[in-house]
Amino acid sequence: MALAFFFGYLLTSLPLFRAGLTLGAIVPIALAADTISIAIMEVIDNATMVLVPGAMEAGLGDLRFWLPLVGGFVIAWPFAFAVNRAMIGRGKGHAVVHEYH
DSSP: OHHHHHHHHHHHHHHHHHTTOOHHHHHHHHHHHHHHHHHHHHHHHHHHHHHSTTTTTOOTTOHHHHHHHHHHHHHHHHHHHHHHHHHHHTTOTHHHHHTTO
16 A cells, blocks of 8 residues: 555656656645545555455465456546546646646
């Protein structure tokens, strides 16, 4: 989960760094843009992994690991999309990030 948040914030921050913003200005923008959608994705994906028998014990070469993982993302995506769309419609979230592109 920590990696999901780290890379989500990092990918949001890169264009803001290129736009010349300081770290102090970037952090609140990245937090506002990504926290809710990453949390939704992680909660649903982790719940899917826990609920599928044997998924947590499966190795990286086993479909029993990858299918629930992908399935969790497929289930979570519409919820994260809906939240992001609502935030963008209100001028928040990624709408703020896109002002700097």
